[in-house]
Amino acid sequence: MRKSRKIILSLAGAATLAISASMAALAWGHGYNSDPPSRSALCAEGEVTDCGAISYEPQSVEGPKGFPAAGPADGQLCAGGNDRFSELDDPRGGNWPTTAVDAGATTFTWTMTVNHATATFDYYITNANYDPTQPLTRDDLGLTPIASIDMGGAQPDHTMTQTVNLPARTGQHLVFAVWNIADTTNAFYSCIDVDFGGGGSGEPTDPPTTTDPGTGDGCDAPAWASGSTYNGGDEVVHGSAAYRASWWTQGEEPGTTGEWGVWKQTATC
Structure with missing residues (x-):
């Protein structure tokens, strides 16, 4: 009886470890649309402030897949239904910075921190009902993708560049990009604010005022160490400059990560 109990406890411990490992693998599966910059990217770069946790982990907007039939609820689309990133669903009075675009072929770039097996990358765009001062809903979107890139289960590169033919629009709109994972029940979501008729420069327009890194700010942080582990928000000094980590990292030298x-x-120190 005692031996059987030890076997049961051993199996239970192994199962707990397996579940923990599975959850850790899921938590580290990340990616986001970086160009044109998504709301996540703008928050991570400091172009937009008061973003909460997404400032440190723009790659983590993960939620249930199956859009548009399933997936995140209306009003929670930009955050992927994730309450931790609810700042992404706040329309901010329609004042998110936009990128000027024109109808026709436009390049979209994803930055991946873990290369999941991929089903598709799907792109949707808002319709005439869209009001940029209100949270995004399905009624605001054309629910047939304007582009769908079928990966057939292949893993994407660290940087994925895709060409999407944008339809004719006027004024401010939003591109809703979805990275559907092949071997999990989840997807990653990106909301990209764009402006048709802004000259097609591809640069964000009308961003909020930001301050350049200033001398001395953050220079009292400890020196970076290659063997140390850092979490999002941790600060270090390296090579006469201060840096802040956007997410978990180890061994990546500040000033070299792009x-x-x-x-x-x-800051400069």
Whole structure:
């Protein structure tokens, strides 16, 4: 009897470890639309403030897949139904920075931090009902994708660039991008605010005022160490500059991770 009890406890422990590992794998599956910048990207770059947790993990807007028949609820689409990122659903009076676009072929870029097996990348765009001062709903969108890139279960590269033919629109609209994972029940969501008739420059228009990194701010942080583990929001000093981590990282040197990488410079020291 005692031996059987040990076997049962061992099996229970193994099952707990397996579940924990599975949950950890799911938690680290990440990606977001970085160009034109999604709301997540704008928050991570500091172009928009008061964004909450999404500022440190723009790649984590994960929610149930199956859009439009299933998926996140109306009014929660931009956050993927994730309450932690509800700031993304706040229309901010229609004042999210927009990227100027024209109808026709437009390049969209995703940044991936984990390369999940992928079913499709689907793109939707708002219709004549869209009011940028209100949270996004299905009624605001054409529910047939304007583009669907079938990956057939393949893993994407760290950076995925796709061409989408945007239909004719006038004024401010929103592109709703969905990365459907092949081997889980989830998808990743990105809301990209665009402006038709803005000259097609591809640059964000009318962004809020931001302050460039200033000398001294953050320079009292500890020095970066290659063997240390850092979480989103942690600050370090490296190479005469201060940096803040956008998400969990280890061994990635500040100043080398690029515009959309984990380390964001906050000051010169």
